[in-house]
Amino acid sequence: MASLKIKNLHKSYSSVEVLKGIDLEIEDGGFLVLVGPSGCGKSTLLNTIAGLEDITSGEILIGGNSVAGLHPSKRDIAMVFQSYALYPNMTVAQNISFGMDIRGIDKAEQKKAIDNVSSILQIGELLDRKPSQLSGGQRQRVAMGRALVRDPQVFLFDEPLSNLDAKLRVDMRTEIKRLHARMGTTIVYVTHDQIEALTLATKIAVLKDGILQQFGTPDEVYNDPKNVFVATFMGSPSMNLIEATVADKGKNLVIEIASTDAGKIELPVKNIASLKDYIGKKVLFGIRPEALTDREGADRTSKQIAHHDCMIEVVEPAGSDTFAVVNLGGKEAIARLRADAKIVAGEHASLAFNMSKAVFFDPETTQRIR
Incomplete structure (x- = not known):
C-alpha cells in the first residue's frame, strides 16, 4: 500500500492542454474516485499515474517517491480496464497467472496466489473456463483477480463497470467496496457515474475541461459544492x-x-x-x-x-x-x-x-x- 500525491500536473498534446494544474493527494489505503463528464481528462490523468502517458510538467509521487520517467512495470501499480482485456484462448487460471509467468514466479507460489484471489472474488469454480464461457460480471472479477495477484501499491480502475447492466453494476460496486475494505489497498477509480463516485470513494475529485473543480469527501462534494457545475453534476436527481x-x-x-x-x-x-x-x-x-x-x-x-x-x-x-x-x-x-x-x-x-x-x-x- 502507498499514498498518492499529484502536484501541479499538466498534460498537453501539441497546443491542446488536457490537464491544467491538477493537485491531489490520497492517503495510504484511500479510495480516490476521478469523476466528470466525457472528455474532462479523468482517463488521461489515470494514464499518467499508470505511466501510459508522459506528463508535460508537474509531479506524481507513489509512496512518497517520484515516478517521473519510470516505466509502467516499475511503478508497482495494477490496472483494471473497462474492456476486461482477457486472453480468449486462456483459461481463467491462466489469465490470472499470466503476469506471474512473465515475472518467473514458481508454480507453487502462483497456485497459492490464484487460490487466494479466487477465494476473495468467489471465482474458484470458474478457473478452468475460457472468457467466452463467462458473464460480464464474471469476466470483470477475473480481470480484478489478475490485478490482485500482483499485490501492488496502487490499484487503478478505468471505468470497470460501464459495460455491465444496471443491476450487475450495483452488485459489482458492492464487491469492489467489500474488496477495498478487506485488502486496504490504495485505489484510484475513474467513472462518469456520480452515484458510483459517491458510493465508493473516500475522496472524490470532480473534473471539468481538465480543471479540478472540487476535491473532498463524498459528503463535502455533495452537501458543500464549490460551484454550479459540482452542484448539478453530483446527485441524482441533480440539485x-x-x-x-x-x-x-x-x-x-x-x-x-x-x-x-x-x-x-x-x-x-x-x-x-x-x-x-x-x-x-x-x-x-x-x-x-x-x-x-x-x-x-x-x-x-x-x-x-x-x-x-x-x-x-x-x-x-x-x-x-x-x-x-x-x-x-x-x-x-x-x-x-x-x-x-x-x-x-x-x-x-x-x-x-x-x-x-x-x-x-x-x-x-x-x-x-x-
Missing part, C-alpha cells in the same frame, strides 16, 4: 437551481422567488454574511430534491423549515419515493416526497423547504456564495 432575489426584511434576509401563481414565494435565509452584498440582486438558490419535500417528510432536526403551497405539475411514483415537479421561478424543480405522500398533479400542496440545506451561487461567476 435544483432557482433564480431568486435577496431582500432585506429588517432583522432577517429572505429570498424572493417568482411563482406561477400571483405574487411570489418568500423563504428565510440562513446566516450567510456574504449574502448581504447581494441585497436587491439576483442569486441562484440551490436546494436538493430531498430538502424539498412534503410537510410530514421534512427533517425534524432542522431548525429552518419553511412551508409554502406549490402547484404540483407532475407526479412520478418511484417505489420508495415519490417525485413531484413544481414550477419555481419559471423553472422546473424536483421535490422528493414520501412514497405515500398525498399529492395530485394539477393541485396545490404544502411543501417543506429545508433552508438549512440551501446553498447560493453568484449567477455570473457560478461560484458559491459563502
Whole structure:
C-alpha cells in the first residue's frame, strides 16, 4: 500500500492542454474516485499515474517517491480496464497467472496466489473456463483477480463497470467496496457515474475541461459544492437551481422567488454574511430534491423549515419515493416526497423547504456564495 500525491500536473498534446494544474493527494489505503463528464481528462490523468502517458510538467509521487520517467512495470501499480482485456484462448487460471509467468514466479507460489484471489472474488469454480464461457460480471472479477495477484501499491480502475447492466453494476460496486475494505489497498477509480463516485470513494475529485473543480469527501462534494457545475453534476436527481432575489426584511434576509401563481414565494435565509452584498440582486438558490419535500417528510432536526403551497405539475411514483415537479421561478424543480405522500398533479400542496440545506451561487461567476 502507498499514498498518492499529484502536484501541479499538466498534460498537453501539441497546443491542446488536457490537464491544467491538477493537485491531489490520497492517503495510504484511500479510495480516490476521478469523476466528470466525457472528455474532462479523468482517463488521461489515470494514464499518467499508470505511466501510459508522459506528463508535460508537474509531479506524481507513489509512496512518497517520484515516478517521473519510470516505466509502467516499475511503478508497482495494477490496472483494471473497462474492456476486461482477457486472453480468449486462456483459461481463467491462466489469465490470472499470466503476469506471474512473465515475472518467473514458481508454480507453487502462483497456485497459492490464484487460490487466494479466487477465494476473495468467489471465482474458484470458474478457473478452468475460457472468457467466452463467462458473464460480464464474471469476466470483470477475473480481470480484478489478475490485478490482485500482483499485490501492488496502487490499484487503478478505468471505468470497470460501464459495460455491465444496471443491476450487475450495483452488485459489482458492492464487491469492489467489500474488496477495498478487506485488502486496504490504495485505489484510484475513474467513472462518469456520480452515484458510483459517491458510493465508493473516500475522496472524490470532480473534473471539468481538465480543471479540478472540487476535491473532498463524498459528503463535502455533495452537501458543500464549490460551484454550479459540482452542484448539478453530483446527485441524482441533480440539485435544483432557482433564480431568486435577496431582500432585506429588517432583522432577517429572505429570498424572493417568482411563482406561477400571483405574487411570489418568500423563504428565510440562513446566516450567510456574504449574502448581504447581494441585497436587491439576483442569486441562484440551490436546494436538493430531498430538502424539498412534503410537510410530514421534512427533517425534524432542522431548525429552518419553511412551508409554502406549490402547484404540483407532475407526479412520478418511484417505489420508495415519490417525485413531484413544481414550477419555481419559471423553472422546473424536483421535490422528493414520501412514497405515500398525498399529492395530485394539477393541485396545490404544502411543501417543506429545508433552508438549512440551501446553498447560493453568484449567477455570473457560478461560484458559491459563502
